[in-house]
Amino acid sequence: MGPYLKWSLVGGAVGLLAATFAFPVFQAWIREFQGLITGLAAVFAATITIGKMDATIQTMERTDEAAQRRHEQAQRQSQKALALSREIEQKSEQRHRQMMALTLRADRLKVSRSVGPFLPAIVQAIADLKSLISRTGLDDVGSQMLFVAEVENFANGIVQIIGNPRMKEAYELFEGKLAIELDASISSGHSLHAEAQSLLQDIRTRSGQAVAELEILAYSQGRIKTMMIHTMLFKGCLEGVRDGLNGLASLYLSEATALRIDI
Structure with a gap:
């Protein structure tokens, strides 16, 4: 909706400017209320700027949240990989001990x-x-x-x-x-x-x-x-x-x- 409002206001301003030159009444009216119009324009411009800043902040927050989710997901995957590596290492150590026990048993029998x-x-x-x-x-x-x-x-x-x-x-x-x-x-x-x-x-x-x-x-x-x-x-x-x-x-x-x- 922001782009439509922007171009509507631009069109209105252009129309008002054209009317000012075409109709002297508008010129007198604008001179009379020039301060008010300037203030309203400034408020309006500030409102648009604040809206854009708010949108930018929201976008950044969403980006930060997405980055945080990716970071947390990467951490979970890393923890899973580490746990799997430890499990494999433990099983490998267990198999090594079993093989050593079998070998030692055979050696004991020979001795x-x-x-x-x-x-x-x-x-x-x-x-x-x-x-x-x-x-x-x-x-x-x-x-x-x-x-x-x-x-x-x-x-x-x-x-x-x-x-x-x-x-x-x-x-x-x-x-x-x-x-x-x-x-x-x-x-x-x-x-x-x-x-x-x-x-x-x-x-x-x-x-x-x-x-x-x-x-x-x-x-x-x-x-x-x-x-x-x-x-x-x-x-x-x-x-x-x-x-x-x-x-x-x-x-x-x-x-x-x-x-x-x-x-």
Whole structure:
């Protein structure tokens, strides 16, 4: 309605101006009421200006309200996205924990199979090796043959234990030192077994050839001393395996199954 009123007033003003020049009466009337007409025109102009300002203010308010609504909508969307991101992160963390639990359960089973049956046997083997190393009374060929045969059987038995496939189920979980000690123990055990087997065969051969007993004793005593050095090395490797398995037991097994025995 504002534009119609504007042009109506403009038309009226133009008509009034034309009438003023056409009719002298209007000129006299305008001079008489010039102040009033000017005041009314000023009031009218102010009214139009105020109306325009009010319309402008209303438009700005509507614009501000729309901007506020868009801002609030953006905030709600951002909050929803953040909540969704947190939910996804929580679910991802939960799945990660579940996978870790499953992996840890499998690792615990492997360690249990490696530590449970074999660690006590290794601990006992270390004690037996210590006894063999300190053995005395090997003053005749017969006692030497029995001793060497005992070392041969013992080395073979320990190699069978530490080389068992179940022992290596947790091999990928072994720390570098434990893996090295296990491989070294197997190699040392094989060498000790072969050395004892060779010495036992030599003693039997020399005895069958009617070699003097003193000569056999002297020969076998030198070989036995060398064999005892290898036995001590074998014992040291087994102690490393024992300590490594104890560490695995402490790390993976919930129960206190580690045998902390220092022999």
